[in-house]
Amino acid sequence: MKAYKWLLPAALLLVIAGSVVLYVDRQAQRAAAGPEEPPLLLPEGLPILSKPVELTFLTGKSATSGSNWDEILQWKQYAAATNMNVHFQLVPFESMGEERKLALATGSYPDGFYAARLTAAELMKYGKDGVFFRLNDWIPRYAPNFHKLLERYPELRQSLTMPDGGIYSIPSFYDPEFLSMLIGTPLWLNGAWLEALKLPEPQTTGELYAYLKAVKERDPNGNGVADEIPFGSLGISMFVHQLKGAWGLGNRGLAHPLVDVDESTGQLRFIPVDPKYKEVLEYVHTLYAEGLIEKDIFTIGSSEFYTKGAHNLYGAMVTPSPYTQMKQPGYIGAPALQGPHSDRLYSHVKAPLVHIGAFAITNKNKYPEATLRWIDYFFGDEGSKLFYMGVKGVSYEEAPDGSLRYTERILNHKDGLTIEQALTPYVTWLGGSYPGFVRLPMFQGSESYPASIEAARKVKPYAVKEIWPPFPYSPGSLGTEIASYASQMQAKFVTGEVPFSDWDKYVGSMRMIGLDKYMTMYEQAYGAYLTSKRGE
Template sequence: MFWWVHLKDSMERSLIMKMSKVFQIAGIAAISLLVLTACGNKSDQSSGSSTGNVTVHTSGFPIVDKQITLSLMAPSMGSVNWNNMQVLKDYQKMTNIKLKYNTPPQADFSTKLNLAFASQDLPDIIFAAGSALTPANEVAYGRDGQLLPLDKLIPKYAPNFNKLMEKDPNIRKSITTPDGHIYSLPMLSSGPTSIWYIGPMWYNGEWLKNLGVKTLPKTADELYALLKRFKTEDPNKNGKADEIPFSDTKLSASRYFLMAIFGMLSNDVQNNGDKVVYNPGTSNYKAYLTFMHKLFAEGLMDKDTFSQSDDQKKAKGQSDRLGLFSDYFSYFTTGRTQKQAMNDPMFQPLTSSVSPKAVIPGSPRINRGDFSITKNNPNPAASLRWVDYFYSGTGSDFLNAGKEGGFWKYAKNSKGEKVRVLNDGITPDNSEDKRSKISPDYGLTVPKYAGDDKMGPILATPDSPKVDAFTAFVNKETAEKYTPYARVPYPLVYLTKDEQDSIASNATDLSTYVEQMEAKFITGVEPLSNWDKYLKTLDSMNVKQYVKVYQAAYDRWKKAE
């Protein structure tokens, strides 16, 4: 897959860690897209199938009557040894499946996983690999027989996941490789903010108040006018001309929102209807560069954008010097409280002369590569049943926070209603640290359906609101300013080996060149009068073949059932 998908995957991992700290206790009232039937209880073992000399029950617990042992490889966040995670210990008892864990640090996981394939020293199960198991590797390892196809087993042994695919055909299309097989299962999301492609941009609400701004910009020209006011009217009220109207770190997040002003959802390929285009070679992209150069030349964009670290950007925010900036939540940059951050409005998608309809990049809500079974696995059916529980509402809740009596307990509120609350000794301040020690569902994209909050949120106290004020604010901003305008830039596809080979030699060079030239054009190091020279260079890097490959992949994706 091309580079922006990997960037998104990396950002999502960071987002999961940061968002969970804010949202876990409040328990976001997830938008449940599907109604799932959880696995039955132990008495619901009406049928089974014998595989690998072990009878695998197709419903209920245990999954097998006689304990079996399987090996599992996954990245570790370092909080605790997986053998000591209570969720996994409880699940072993429920399923009768014992696991041997190989959990290298997340930073080393990709290297360790590649070594395992190269040496053929493979685990039975690969868990929460995410972008470490690239789409290209899925295709190659599936073709070579190192990963087992799951598609024929799914209807019988993964009924929860099968229901999700039946409800949303895009899931099957997005995880089926060119040979027609499914080699890995994804993490699926449906919560209020799961549509985020990357962390949003935020306005400094105090500055807006000080300038008397009541209505946010809706066009490129209105944004320019507001940034001009940020620079010239002393909105931080310190009597100094130290305001920076807009800032980011190498445009790593804001790029997507600013390009969208000109109708582009990525700085790579996107499908406009059924036609795939390479955005950095379009007139829309030139319009984007022209606008951004104007901001930079007039001091409306941070002169350090392409050189500063994220910490340096945040230091400026904490000194109240930034008017518009990107981050998962505004207070991560400003250093203010959550309550104060509720005064910082989310960036609203804008229109321009070349893009009269507001649009913004949206997440496909599918993170691939999170559960695979290798050729060494003696019981694929049991392994698939093991993971399928996490694609139900109760199973997803269980993976996230465990059984009653550990991380949480039941209590009655003042209305006599039974609610879930944090257990003794666990507070909103230490809850994520505590949770990271009981479950692997922390900081990783694990195979599950995230969003069907079947058992209700976990509250700090029995009478805590089910959705705290800050969560409600973020959800409302998302519903108003993100969701209505979001569109997936390009579907999740797989390339055939021939397609990969045809672009492998120049794909990385192409993206590197585009990013370098973006910075040069915006800062003026390279004048936009050299645009035609830039286009010729793209042509020399075989960009037409690049687009041809992704057009073919898109056509194949669209035709898939």
Template sequence: MKSRNKVLLSIGIALFSTVLVACGNGGSKAQADGPKESSVKLNTEGQFPVIAEGEELSLSIMAPGMGLAEWKDMPTLQDYIEKTGIETTYITPPSADFQTKLNLAFASDDLTDIIYGAGSNSLTSAMEIDYGAQGILVALEDYITPELMPNFSKLVEDDPNLLKSITTPDGHIYSLPFVPRNGTSIWYQQPMWYNGEWLDNLDVKELPKTTDELYDLLVRFRDEDPNGNGQKDEIPLSDVEMNGTRLWLMGAFGIKVKGIQEDDGNVSYTPISEEYKGFLQYMNKLYTEGLLDKEVYSQSNDQKQSKGQKNQLGLFNDYYSFFTTGRSEKEAINDPLFQPLTSEFSPEAVIAGSPRISRGAFAITHKNPSVEASLRWLDFFYSVEGDLYLEQGPEGVLWENQKNKDGEEVRVYTDKVDLNDTENFRGSITPAYGLTTPNLVVDLPQIRKSADEEPDTSFMDWVIAETEEKMVPAAEVPFPLLYLTKEENDKVGTSATDLATYTEEMEAKFITGITSFDEWDKYVKTIESMGVEEYVATYQAAYDRWASN
């Protein structure tokens, strides 16, 4: 399910956007008195139905609409009403308008019982803290128990950082998360890939493991005609504004991100470190010697991919290599995942790893008539069985059980599905399509086109194996997913924008040689004058609070 994987990645990239936009209190919001005490009795004899026999409950849900189907028409949600005994109604403005509509709903106190799939870009951390303090969002921590939420409680038991990362500075939990645990969930952003055809042509048997070895290979890419066309058109390393290369090559210098980073409890700002200077000097060497694409700061992603389809690129970043090369998945298995590097600055390989959590996926408002039933309704999706149900829907719509030649039951696409466009059909039957949905995500068995046609999982099996071998041992979370207080947010808000703008501009100038490294001390002093000391101290305080939680 490639579109789902892309969502996971984009989430992985947004996780560390900890500079929050404070939320104002305007409009006619009423001070809430907390959730209504529920008289709805729950079923105590198993997962379903959620409510006891003879009970009635209706819950309204606000969520971003992806445009493929009305939620009331989605078979998965229709079936879940039958399973749970809970009626659900939906307000689903287009995803592009969702944040605006959600803000208006808060401002007018015209809220649904549940906010679903918003994600932290729409239901921001500042909004959680603000509306939670007012009682408009319900504090959920007391409801997270093995009795009420057994599946989510198990996830929390397995990963204590999960609970810490959804707890606000006032000690409350106002939203529940999206929890990816699939084979590529450790990805912080899309990887880098080598052109396997070039490696074969140059008889490269082992990938570089140090920055010096990478330099030597890039020189060979430049000079030895690895694409075999007799022309000097090879581009050893390409990117768009360094957005992919930066993360992977900084790791060789002990830097996980360009910005706030935590190491052994100490928070630092990496763009003023000697390690970052070493990274810039290395990249400047690559740029000066024609090993880094001269159009790295001027080309679009489409232009980069066009070069890849002409077999001009040796090392590049993309979600999968065939997105750039235009090859098939089977051919892409020959394009190795980048091996994290070491250098004189870092004797151990390190790369940024995702904390594998995204907030703002599920929140309950003070309008909700039964918090307990709402959380029982949700908890199923934090299990492997629940993820399979949410992703693929009930039997008879996207899939049906058939027996293969060995008498085993397997999932096969129904005749309702266009086999050339299975994802759009899937997106019309379930909300788990392009959204930050509140559930566990694991690697699921593929649906087959026919019972006796084994699904070809070789590419994803290989990707997961490459990830496990190369990324997992080196991956470290750069900075935990945490909340800033309103006061902390006010301190860092303006500085964050100014620092990011200045360091991005100067990075390009240092790498391309527009600015000499003789100017490094001046560069550092400029950043210091922008309040970086207080900036780091604020994040250190937030980290210390998170770590002691």
């Protein structure tokens, strides 16, 4: 036993000595290799990554935003702050649908989709297939700002959750209390011309007709030339959406432009075949036939429209802001109009969830968690300032009370640019569809200006009370065909290419396309929405 008592400590000494030699050797190796690199994904704050990386996003672009986002000050500043250099492959919104579908179908998609207007159907299909990352478990950890929004607005989480339980996108979401933003494009009236014509603000569709007729016939600009255009906009559907509430249509908001509820029966109603919708189109046709609507309204481009507006040629228009887009301060928002059957509903109100698929991360992205943090920054206060206002001291100023204001180089540009034109080197939110949370006071776009706030105040008592969010379902090609046919026939009835005596034939054609099946699908989606809303 005595021998064992001596051998045990000796064995331990050998082990300890070997460990010391191994430790010293490892320390020497580390010293030779230099200091350890920090982990790539940093735990919080900025920068997000410990070394620079490159990413590419397929990105929707409006006509009013810059043509090379890599050079926009907002993104240059953010790339330097995050170590994440994003290259934006810009595609005009008019072409984005086809470009997006092609990229997904062929597998040639990039690291992410930004302002690409992904549909619920695409999120469902490609989320389930693993093309888009499922964000449910990541949001609490990597997107704390967006997570707070989901906690504050449970209906937002409900709408983003696909039927398989997955959340695959970050949306464009408007503050539900920001009514002027939910309206977006009011019906504006030329206030100076109303005064010149000695007419009150029109309160009914009949009075609107009388005002537009007076603009055409009575030379309100006083130049002795019949150059006035009674009404103009980028397309006729914007005007129809403004008017249909005067016939009680669109009572669940703009997220569902084709379907609402018939209050007399409590059943879903397909608006484009309703007799009241026919009356809306007959009214618009009368205006068009009498020259009270711009003749080229179906083909006019944004540049031509803004140029005419800047020359003060319109008596009325539907646009975000004559002031910020055309430097015309004399326009006032129209009241909610009363229709021929005493309906007075203001239905031109978007759902707060405006674009369900504003942003998504693909399985080609090597840094998905970092990318989620990258987008989440813009849902917080500092990120919102950068996104909507640009760089402090360059494009905006902050007063001691915390209020924000664009700098003089934006508000009074030396070359006479409009506010939106002056903003293009600094920010990219112009034209919409971006992922983010739009709220005051961070957002200082046209919807935050006094005229827009006042326009919203006027119509608020008549605004839609129950606004449906988008339903996460897919009517597929049938839905596309139905919507396309409704749009085509809307234009043909307005121009007179198809007479209203063919209305029943049009309704029959809609049923032949598959209207009954479409409405069955809609009823199922509505039922699922109600069930989810009740928390069942």
